[in-house]
Amino acid sequence: MQRGKSRWTPVRWAELPGWGNDSLHxxxxxxxxxCERPAPGQAALCAEVRQLSIATPxxxxxxxxxxxxxxxxxxxxxxxxxxxxxxxxxxxxxATRVPTATHxxxxxxxxxxxxxxxxxxxxxxxxxxxxxxxxxQGRAIAWLADPIDALILQxxxxxxxxxxxxxxxxxxxxxxxxxxxxxxxxxxxRWLLDQRAIxxxxxxxxxxxxxxxxxxxxxxxxxxxxxxxxxxxxxxEFDARFGPRGAQGVPLTPGRSIAVDPQSIPYGTPVWLATxxxxxxxxxxxxxxxxxxxxxxxxRADLFTGWGGWTDExxxxxxxxxxxLQMWVLWPR
Numbered sequence: 001m002q003r004g005k006s007r008w009t010p011v012r013w014a015e016l017p018g019w020g021n022d023s024l025h026x027x028x029x030x031x032x033x034x035c036e037r038p039a040p041g042q043a044a045l046c047a048e049v050r051q052l053s054i055a056t057p058x059x060x061x062x063x064x065x066x067x068x069x070x071x072x073x074x075x076x077x078x079x080x081x082x083x084x085x086x087x088x089x090x091x092x093x094x095a096t097r098v099p100t101a102t103h104x105x106x107x108x109x110x111x112x113x114x115x116x117x118x119x120x121x122x123x124x125x126x127x128x129x130x131x132x133x134x135x136x137q138g139r140a141i142a143w144l145a146d147p148i149d150a151l152i153l154q155x156x157x158x159x160x161x162x163x164x165x166x167x168x169x170x171x172x173x174x175x176x177x178x179x180x181x182x183x184x185x186x187x188x189x190r191w192l193l194d195q196r197a198i199x200x201x202x203x204x205x206x207x208x209x210x211x212x213x214x215x216x217x218x219x220x221x222x223x224x225x226x227x228x229x230x231x232x233x234x235x236x237e238f239d240a241r242f243g244p245r246g247a248q249g250v251p252l253t254p255g256r257s258i259a260v261d262p263q264s265i266p267y268g269t270p271v272w273l274a275t276x277x278x279x280x281x282x283x284x285x286x287x288x289x290x291x292x293x294x295x296x297x298x299x300r301a302d303l304f305t306g307w308g309g310w311t312d313e314x315x316x317x318x319x320x321x322x323x324x325l326q327m328w329v330l331w332p333r
Contacts, residue, residue, distance in 0.1 A: 001071065001331075004263035006298035007078050008071035008329060016070055016328055017274045018283025024060040028053055030253035030287045031270065033242070037249045039268030041332055064285075068330040070272060073264065075298050083299030083325030085275045087318035088156055088259065088292070090243055090307035092172075093149050095142040095161040105147040106140035110179040110229040119182035122225035126181075127218065141175060141232050147221060148207055151188065154228035157292065158244035160235065160307060175230040176244050183225035185293045191223040203319060226293075243304055246290025254306035254314065259290035264298045267291075270330040273301065277323025285330075299327050 001008040013019055032053060035046035045067060052060050074080045096103040112135070114120060121132040142161055144150045153159045157177040164170050189201025197213075198205045210217050233239075243252030246259065248267035258271065265271065265288045274283045286303070295302050303321065306314035 002076065003265070005076060005261055005296075006264040007074050007076050008331070009074060009078070011070050011072050011328065013065060013070060015072075016272050016283070017326070019272065020061065022284045024057050024064070024285060027253075027256045027270075027285045027287065028060065030256040030289070033250045033253065034248060034268045034287050034289055037268060039266050042268060045332060064270075064330065067332060068270070069333055070328045070330055073299055073327040073329055080326075081297075081299050083301075083327065085273070085277075085280075085301050085303060085321060085323055085325035086294075087279075087303045087305045087321035089305045089314040089318040091149070091153055091156055091159040091315070092307055092309050093144060093153065093159060093161055095144050095163045097142060097163060097165045099140075099143045103143040103145045105144045105150045106136075107142050107144065107150060107153065107175060108136050108227075108229050109139045109141055109231060111135045111139060114179055114181075114229070116179070117182065121181060122183055122222075123181075123227045124218075124222040124225065126227055127222070141230055146207075147217065148203070148210060151221060151224070152203065153230075154226075155185075157228065158230075172235050172240070174233040174235045174239070174244060176233050177228060178231040179229045181225075181227045181229075183227075185226045186224045188220050188224050191220060243307060246304075248289040250289055252289055252304045253287070254304060256284075256286050257289045257304040258286045259292045259295045259302035259304070260288045261296050261298070261300055262291055264300070265327075265329055271301070272328040272330065273303075274326040275323055277321075279317060279320045279323060299325055301325060301327065 031049050035049055038046050052063055121129060126132045142163055159175055161173050161175060162170060163173055189206055192198045192206065192209060193201055198209050210220065243254060246252050246257060267288055269288045271286050271288050273286050292302055305318045308314040
């Protein structure tokens with residue numbers, strides 16, 4: 001089967017490394033959520049997916065084998081690349097509703113009239129041009145203390161804010177991706193590496209460099225012209241048990257939702273993932289439920305690791321994850 005950016009070749013189940021050893025019940029919630037927006041040709045199977053929520057792992061596995069065919073994902077010419085698995089997470093950060101002496105970096109809603117695909121002011125323009133600032137007047141959702149934290153939120157695409165309201169009360173809200181300014185994403189870590197300013201492109205290294213070079217902070221931030229705009233969402237107790245909604249339109253499940261290139265794998269597709277490296281050694285079933293600006297190509301995925309702060313496992317895993325990947329899609333017979 002030829003896709004836009006990949007070729008799928010049918011294989012035997014025995015060719016999937018680790019098949020039969022995964023706890024399929026751990027992916028079933030993600031599959032049920034995905035059935036809210038089923039993949040093409042899979043809506044009829046969703047009734048069975050829901051019924052199997054209370055089945056045994058053996059019954060779930062037998063149903064998957066009966067209903068699906070595994071396909072190895074390769075490049076359009078049939079070659080099998082090394083592939084790349086990275087990670088992303090939902091940051092939890094402190095914020096204020098109004099600017100303060102310490103919180104001076106805004107997170108904005110989209111400006112009025114911004115159209116999808118439209119190229120708008122760059123990050124530098126937004127910080128320096130009166131016309132750009134006038135267009136965003138009154139559009140700030142919240143204010144952060146660290147502009148690098150704001151950049152991280154924009155790269156991750158969503159986050160949770162422990163927000164202090166103008167009256168001093170506190171609550172947690174979610175900010176979700178709403179739009180971007182149409183410019184191509186550029187890595188600030190790559191910019192610093194190219195200048196030999198840091199040796200590794202970790203956020204710890206980037207923040208340490210910024211602390212030593214405050215006069216060059218804007219130069220680093222402006223090296224990425226893309227700015228992401230957000231919308232605020234109420235975070236109910238139920239919603240807080242799930243991640244943000246991905247590009248498929250359903251909430252993400254930690255460890256079981258991946259971002260893919262939709263021209264390689266359609267949203268809502270079950271994917272068998274195999275990776276071995278310093279951060280993870282896993283062979284398991286995941287669901288293609290999201291995408292990202294840097295997630296391009298046939299064998300490329302971003303694993304959603306959950307939500308948390310700088311010291312939590314979700315961030316530590318996402319920040320460290322960069323290793324080879326193999327992928328097989330499961331497609332209905």
